[in-house]
Amino acid sequence: MGSTTRVASYSKFVLFYASQTGNAKAIAEDLSEQCVSSGLVCDICCVSEIGKTYPLENISSMVLVGSTTGDGDPPDTARKFWRLLNAKDNDSNSLSHISYTVLGLGDTNYTNFCNFGKTIDQRLKSLGAHRFYSCGWADDGTGLETVVEPWIAGLIPSLKNHLLKTHNGSDLKSDEHQKNSITGYVDEVLNNPNDKTSCISEESYNKRNFVNSGAVYSEVFRSNAVNNARVTAEKYGLNILSLEEMRGLPLKALAFPEDTKLTLPVQPLTYLSINILDDYVEEKTNNFSMPTSSSASGITKTNLVSLKTLTRHDAVKRAMEATLEFSEGSDVFDYEPGDSFGIIVQNPKAEVEVMLALLEISAVADKMYELSISETTKKKSAILSNFIPCRSTLRYVLENCVDIRSVPKKALLRTLVEYTYDQVEQRRLKELISKEGSSEYTKYVRESRLSILDLLLIFQSCKPPVTVLLENLPQLQARSYSVTSSPLTHPGKISFVFNVVEIDKADTITFSRKGICTGWLASFDNHINTSKDVLTDSLSSLSVEENRLNNINIYLRSNQTFHLPGNNSFPIIMVGPGTGVAPFIGFLKHRQAILSKTETNLGESWLFYGCRHKDRDYLYKAEMEHFLKEHILDHLYVSYSRENFNNHPKYVQESICLHGAELCSLIMEKSARIYVCGDAKNMAKEVFEAFVSIISVHRDLSATEARRIIAQLQVERRYLQDVWS
Numbered sequence: 001m002g003s004t005t006r007v008a009s010y011s012k013f014v015l016f017y018a019s020q021t022g023n024a025k026a027i028a029e030d031l032s033e034q035c036v037s038s039g040l041v042c043d044i045c046c047v048s049e050i051g052k053t054y055p056l057e058n059i060s061s062m063v064l065v066g067s068t069t070g071d072g073d074p075p076d077t078a079r080k081f082w083r084l085l086n087a088k089d090n091d092s093n094s095l096s097h098i099s100y101t102v103l104g105l106g107d108t109n110y111t112n113f114c115n116f117g118k119t120i121d122q123r124l125k126s127l128g129a130h131r132f133y134s135c136g137w138a139d140d141g142t143g144l145e146t147v148v149e150p151w152i153a154g155l156i157p158s159l160k161n162h163l164l165k166t167h168n169g170s171d172l173k174s175d176e177h178q179k180n181s182i183t184g185y186v187d188e189v190l191n192n193p194n195d196k197t198s199c200i201s202e203e204s205y206n207k208r209n210f211v212n213s214g215a216v217y218s219e220v221f222r223s224n225a226v227n228n229a230r231v232t233a234e235k236y237g238l239n240i241l242s243l244e245e246m247r248g249l250p251l252k253a254l255a256f257p258e259d260t261k262l263t264l265p266v267q268p269l270t271y272l273s274i275n276i277l278d279d280y281v282e283e284k285t286n287n288f289s290m291p292t293s294s295s296a297s298g299i300t301k302t303n304l305v306s307l308k309t310l311t312r313h314d315a316v317k318r319a320m321e322a323t324l325e326f327s328e329g330s331d332v333f334d335y336e337p338g339d340s341f342g343i344i345v346q347n348p349k350a351e352v353e354v355m356l357a358l359l360e361i362s363a364v365a366d367k368m369y370e371l372s373i374s375e376t377t378k379k380k381s382a383i384l385s386n387f388i389p390c391r392s393t394l395r396y397v398l399e400n401c402v403d404i405r406s407v408p409k410k411a412l413l414r415t416l417v418e419y420t421y422d423q424v425e426q427r428r429l430k431e432l433i434s435k436e437g438s439s440e441y442t443k444y445v446r447e448s449r450l451s452i453l454d455l456l457l458i459f460q461s462c463k464p465p466v467t468v469l470l471e472n473l474p475q476l477q478a479r480s481y482s483v484t485s486s487p488l489t490h491p492g493k494i495s496f497v498f499n500v501v502e503i504d505k506a507d508t509i510t511f512s513r514k515g516i517c518t519g520w521l522a523s524f525d526n527h528i529n530t531s532k533d534v535l536t537d538s539l540s541s542l543s544v545e546e547n548r549l550n551n552i553n554i555y556l557r558s559n560q561t562f563h564l565p566g567n568n569s570f571p572i573i574m575v576g577p578g579t580g581v582a583p584f585i586g587f588l589k590h591r592q593a594i595l596s597k598t599e600t601n602l603g604e605s606w607l608f609y610g611c612r613h614k615d616r617d618y619l620y621k622a623e624m625e626h627f628l629k630e631h632i633l634d635h636l637y638v639s640y641s642r643e644n645f646n647n648h649p650k651y652v653q654e655s656i657c658l659h660g661a662e663l664c665s666l667i668m669e670k671s672a673r674i675y676v677c678g679d680a681k682n683m684a685k686e687v688f689e690a691f692v693s694i695i696s697v698h699r700d701l702s703a704t705e706a707r708r709i710i711a712q713l714q715v716e717r718r719y720l721q722d723v724w725s
């Protein structure tokens with residue numbers, strides 16, 4: 001151990017995170033660890049504390065890690081901070097006492113990439129704050145780590161420089177901490193497996209020594225845990241690759257010669273301790289209320305009362321419509337057409353059982369555990385996460401709390417290295433997390449959508465304690481869907497449409513699977529007669545066995561603006577190919593109900609819909625034709641991307657351009673509202689460009705001027721998007 005000498009000391013800074021689904025928080029926590037082990041002193045907390053625990057006047061140095069959500073919106077926890085900044089006078093120079101930098105997380109598939117981070121940066125700058133290190137904009141679409149890792153690597157020395165200057169002389173660190181990590185990566189030699197001073201647990205150290213003394217353990221392990229897991233998989237109908245097939249997976253193949261030096265990320269410090277008690281717990285729900293992101297209602301119980309397939313058997317994707325009915329006695333939340341709601345999901349039982357078998361904890365899975373911060377942890381800022389109960393059962397936690405399907409982050413893989421006994425497997429894990437192997441990680445882990453279960457099945461000598469998974473797996477998030485119903489036409493019920501997500505095993509993962517929520521919902525279809533061709537009988541609804549389906553927990557999402565205009569006489573232009581049509585079906589049902597009750601002057605309505613084939617995946621064809629006939633919908637334009645009809649548009653953006661003159665006049669002269677729903681990756685951007693183009697052409701403006709007009713419409717909430725990637 002290094003001796004404690006007086007070395008340069010730094011003033012404290014605050015590390016804020018603004019996170020919607022946990023990435024920014026996890027990155028901030030990792031950053032905080034790296035800072036602490038580099039001798040820096042920081043407080044880490046949620047951005048919602050600004051103005052409470054941290055008045056802006058008292059902050060001198062801050063780092064903000066913040067994601068963007070919705071349509072370029074701040075995470076819910078950052079709304080107050082955003083309001084606080086906006087309330088300040090523009091040229092007040094009132095934040096000139098603050099030095100800051102921002103790491104923005106976003107996704108280039110969305111139109112407003114990293115909008116929250118970028119807007120905060122501009123706002124802080126305009127209020128006189130000083131940026132001491134350039135901001136980073138990390139793209140979840142291509143892999144956050146590509147930007148995050150080098151950004152952190154550069155941040156730490158910059159922070160040191162900056163904080164030395166503002167030093168107040170109180171915090172002194174040992175040189176051991178100083179030299180530890182400058183870049184966030186360490187040379188592999190520093191992680192010498194025989195070096196007892198490196199940060200591995202005693203248990204892991206002993207096991208590794210055991211491995212070093214022979215290959216016996218891994219063989220025994222192979223024949224026990226993995227075989228038990230395979231038997232369990234078979235029992236639950238999970239069709240995993242054979243051992244032979246797994247050996248041939250490219251994920252397993254070493255990419256670099258043995259003597260290639262690998263640069264590894266710093267090893268995260270473990271911090272959880274688990275105590276399994278003797279009591280079995282019958283009631284597994286144990287009253288733990290899971291934190292939900294952005295909930296505008298309490299969690300309420302519903303039953304699945306109808307499920308129908310909207311596509312023909314030969315469609316590329318299977319789309320289904322489900323209807324939930326609020327259970328008797330549970331709160332019915334008020335929603336508007338265009339709203340979305342969250343469905344609380346569970347991990348697939350089969351996968352949880354296989355995981356329990358692989359971790360060799362099936363026997364204690366239903367016993368009560370107690371979780372605490374380990375007394376021997378070296379992690380400075382260790383706290384129990386708010387989505388894992390301190391007392392519960394492992395089965396409950398693996399089913400309900402952690403996302404076992406999430407792509408394992410490098411920090412998790414780094415920790416798994418310590419629990420992998422086979423030297424070749426260990427080396428391959430190191431390759432995947434190394435700087436040198438970053439394309440291997442992208443290809444075989446991230447793009448393959450590998451899960452922790454795949455990993456444990458493939459790397460058979462890897463046997464982490466369950467606490468490592470509890471420390472590293474993110475929260476299992478509710479799945480969000482737009483309603484296709486209107487409370488006026490479906491009181492007490494809520495309908496939505498979804499594509500059944502299919503993830504093929506190809507030659508990268510160990511078993512084919514469906515999406516957690518969509519696969520689960522679609523599984524109920526086995527109980528009903530699916531031979532009905534819903535395209536000819538699309539309004540028929542099929543009832544399903546209620547007793548199996550009466551426990552679907554949902555909540556209304558908050559901060560929603562994708563609503564019909566308050567004034568019914570404004571024209572509406574709706575663009576929603578594929579399942580993006582969902583909210584518009586709700587809009588049109590709602591308008592029909594309004595019209596049937598009162599004499600209302602409804603503004604013109606246009607719908608641009610798109611699908612692949614005219615006869616295979618034209619969702620809600622009967623409904624749309626009905627709305628046209630009843631004059632609830634004035635214009636319907638359908639594009640077919642895979643049909644070769646003479647000069648017929650293939651994509652919604654082409655249809656928009658074809659009707660540019662009329663649309664332009666609706667937007668510019670009649671205060672039309674534009675609604676875009678569906679795929680963020682291509683469609684939303686191209687639709688945006690189509691509107692820019694029609695305004696430019698039909699108003700004889702430059703593209704920049706036209707873009708400014710659309711940007712202004714966005715500010716005024718007249719151009720609204722509900723998009724996902």
Ligand SMILES: Cc1cc2nc3c(=O)[nH]c(=O)nc-3n(C[C@H](O)[C@H](O)[C@H](O)COP(=O)(O)O)c2cc1C
Nearest residue numbers: 019020021022023024067068070072106107113114
């Ligand atoms: C519903 C939703 C909306 C999003 N909207 C945007 C967006 O408008 N712009 C952007 O750059 N990224 C957007 N993203 C991407 C997130 O910012 C990105 O996935 C980030 O890693 C999430 O971090 P968090 O888990 O800390 O919230 C969106 C993600 C989701 C799930």
